Amino acid sequence: MMCNIFLCILQVMRRNLLRFIRVREFAPEAEFSRPTPSFILPNIICSYCNDVRDLDLGRDPSLLTQEWRCTVAQCGHPYDREKMENALLQIVRQRERLYHLQDLVCVKCHMVKDSHLTEQCKCSGPFKCLEDASEFYSKMQVFYKIAVQQNFQLLRECISWILEIR
Amino acid sequence: MNVEKVLANGPEDYTIVQTEIVKFDAAAAQVSELLFPIGLAAELQQPVKYTGALPIHGNASAKATLYRDRFELLAQRLSRHPHFSKPAFETESSNFGCCEIVPIQNLSWQTGSRWIMGVISQLEDGHFYLEDLTASVEIDLSRCLRLHCSESVCFFDIYYKITTGYFSENTIVVAEGEKLPNGLFKVNTCGFPPVENREESLSFISGLDFFGCGSFSSEETRKLADLERKAVNDMFVVLSDVWLDDDDTMEKLKEVLEGYESVEVVPSLFILMGNFCSSPCNLSFHSFANLRSQFGKLGKMIAEYPRLQEHSRFLFVPSPDDAGPSSVLPRCALPKYLTEELQKEIPNALFMSNPCRIKFYSQEIVIFRRDLLHRMRRSCLITPSTAETSDPFAHLVATIVHQTHLCPLPLTIQPISWNHDHCLSLYPTPHTIILGDRSEQKTFKYGGVTCFNPGSFSSDHTFAAYRPCNHEVELSAI
Numbered sequence: 027m028m029c030n031i032f033l034c035i036l037q038v039m040r041r042n043l044l045r046f047i048r049v050r051e052f053a054p055e056a057e058f059s060r061p062t063p064s065f066i067l068p069n070i071i072c073s074y075c076n077d078v079r080d081l082d083l084g085r086d087p088s089l090l091t092q093e094w095r096c097t098v099a100q101c102g103h104p105y106d107r108e109k110m111e112n113a114l115l116q117i118v119r120q121r122e123r124l125y126h127l128q129d130l131v132c133v134k135c136h137m138v139k140d141s142h143l144t145e146q147c148k149c150s151g152p153f154k155c156l157e158d159a160s161e162f163y164s165k166m167q168v169f170y171k172i173a174v175q176q177n178f179q180l181l182r183e184c185i186s187w188i189l190e191i192r
Numbered sequence: 193m194n195v196e197k198v199l200a201n202g203p204e205d206y207t208i209v210q211t212e213i214v215k216f217d218a219a220a221a222q223v224s225e226l227l228f229p230i231g232l233a234a235e236l237q238q239p240v241k242y243t244g245a246l247p248i249h250g251n252a253s254a255k256a257t258l259y260r261d262r263f264e265l266l267a268q269r270l271s272r273h274p275h276f277s278k279p280a281f282e283t284e285s286s287n288f289g290c291c292e293i294v295p296i297q298n299l300s301w302q303t304g305s306r307w308i309m310g311v312i313s314q315l316e317d318g319h320f321y322l323e324d325l326t327a328s329v330e331i332d333l334s335r336c337l338r339l340h341c342s343e344s345v346c347f348f349d350i351y352y353k354i355t356t357g358y359f360s361e362n363t364i365v366v367a368e369g370e371k372l373p374n375g376l377f378k379v380n381t382c383g384f385p386p387v388e389n390r391e392e393s394l395s396f397i398s399g400l401d402f403f404g405c406g407s408f409s410s411e412e413t414r415k416l417a418d419l420e421r422k423a424v425n426d427m428f429v430v431l432s433d434v435w436l437d438d439d440d441t442m443e444k445l446k447e448v449l450e451g452y453e454s455v456e457v458v459p460s461l462f463i464l465m466g467n468f469c470s471s472p473c474n475l476s477f478h479s480f481a482n483l484r485s486q487f488g489k490l491g492k493m494i495a496e497y498p499r500l501q502e503h504s505r506f507l508f509v510p511s512p513d514d515a516g517p518s519s520v521l522p523r524c525a526l527p528k529y530l531t532e533e534l535q536k537e538i539p540n541a542l543f544m545s546n547p548c549r550i551k552f553y554s555q556e557i558v559i560f561r562r563d564l565l566h567r568m569r570r571s572c573l574i575t576p577s578t579a580e581t582s583d584p585f586a587h588l589v590a591t592i593v594h595q596t597h598l599c600p601l602p603l604t605i606q607p608i609s610w611n612h613d614h615c616l617s618l619y620p621t622p623h624t625i626i627l628g629d630r631s632e633q634k635t636f637k638y639g640g641v642t643c644f645n646p647g648s649f650s651s652d653h654t655f656a657a658y659r660p661c662n663h664e665v666e667l668s669a670i
């Protein structure tokens with residue numbers, strides 16, 4: 027009952043907001059589309075002008091298509107490809123390692139598993155990974171796309187192994 | 193040497209454990225149906241065969257199965273040991289001196305001295321427990337009798353004895369003691385499960401292939417063993433830590449190759465283990481193109497020695513710190529990007545996983561590159577007993593042979609792919625284990641296994657030459 031009231035209020039709010047930006051409620055532009063996962067590579071330093079910035083490799087359209095260059099107006103120097111590839115490779119390696127070190131939590135009581143040999147929680151619930159394989163693979167796909175687009179061969183090979191792409 | 197190489201387990205690039213078989217007789221058993229892992233079913237009965245490859249990233253139950261399988265393997269082995277097995281006929285004399293292992297949950301209603309077996313786990317910070325398939329019980333590790341000559345006063349009621357080896361978290365131990373009213377298990381004696389002879393293990397598993405190269409009939413095994421004994425000219429040269437970016441190392445390597453080029457019979461196999469670069473694969477190292485060209489240079493260097501190029505094989509085993517997808521074990525072969533140029537010069541060079549296994553006629557050889565000694569010494573919870581030996585390498589070998597596992601360290605120190613723990617298993621005990629470690633070169637025979645460490649070629653300029661026909665290890669330096 028309460029859920030329905032909230033849904034109605036939300037619908038009304040959505041309609042009003044769309045009206046502000048002059049979009050019809052059921053127009054195709056009003057439909058929600060899941061954005062591509064974002065991945066930010068922090069602290070990229072340009073060797074030319076020493077500019078430091080974070081790059082959103084998942085969502086920035088210019089980074090997805092072209093060669094990576096420093097975006098400072100007077101500079102425009104391309105970033106060192108080897109350093110970029112290595113930065114990405116280290117992140118991939120770290121994430122892969124973390125997958126195998128992650129904790130398991132009980133599905134029922136959400137307690138972290140402490141013992142090693144038990145197959146069930148004390149509350150008799152089964153365990154699940156904090157980050158399961160499919161989530162892990164979808165995060166890795168972002169890196170794979172980047173490796174293919176920017177032609178990072180070593181990175182591509184390593185991620186292909188992780189994702190078991192033949 | 194007339195050989196037929198059979199690479200098992202599916203597509204070369206993506207197998208985690210590549211097993212290579214050196215077979216003389218091509219008519220011997222085919223390995224078409226090669227099973228990837230053989231796990232143990234929960235009820236301590238039949239081993240379960242999986243066909244096809246298991247995913248690299250396991251689900252939640254795979255993590256528990258990893259520990260359970262390791263435990264069950266040792267529990268099964270222990271139950272066959274005469275000292276620990278229950279006597280078939282209940283007589284007066286049989287009850288005396290019988291050390292039957294009881295499940296830990298039985299301790300809650302049984303009294304008196306009992307034998308238990310469990311994994312040492314740190315379930316709470318600073319508190320250690322022995323955990324088995326049924327329950328866990330807290331133990332006190334601080335009161336351990338270290339058999340030094342200098343200790344003149346020992347309180348036998350609160351101290352207990354341990355056997356040789358590194359007792360670290362995650363190792364499986366057998367302990368004798370009594371559960372106190374406060375819930376603590378007072379340990380009197382503590383040790384690793386006894387080693388099982390290779391022949392006994394083989395007779396129990398009766399033809400199942402745990403090594404990964406197919407099973408042979410006893411007739412074929414005898415023939416192979418015969419051929420193995422006659423293969424006196426075969427020699428393996430093992431080098432570990434071959435830094436290709438270090439000029440000094442490359443010069444010394446050149447000297448080694450020159451030396452072997454001029455001998456009457458060239459070595460049949462050169463095993464070159466990582467690290468292949470002086471800096472490990474981390475954020476500061478990024479010159480992969482350089483590394484690739486260095487592999488190419490190595491290929492050209494080997495190609496300068498025609499006899500070696502023609503009659504020897506070159507095997508490359510990467511270390512977890514070499515460039516690759518991860519440092520999780522087992523680790524896949526070196527990426528093709530790095531090895532393409534070398535492969536052009538030496539087309540029959542082999543790039544194997546870490547750990548990897550070789551079968552030489554009937555001899556099983558396991559190769560593993562990891563700086564284990566340093567890590568085991570650091571994660572050891574009790575100072576090793578010096579009653580039998582004070583050689584750290586001997587303790588390490590004793591640990592891995594008793595635990596039937598190449599790396600019984602906690603997963604936080606050395607992560608292992610949950611579905612592929614069996615790749616590091618040493619059951620049945622192989623004939624030879626080549627442990628690449630950066631500590632000094634050593635060799636040690638224990639429980640029927642010949643184990644040696646060639647030492648770091650780049651730091652100490654040491655390597656090893658191994659003759660499989662008589663298990664002879666020659667530790668050399670240049």
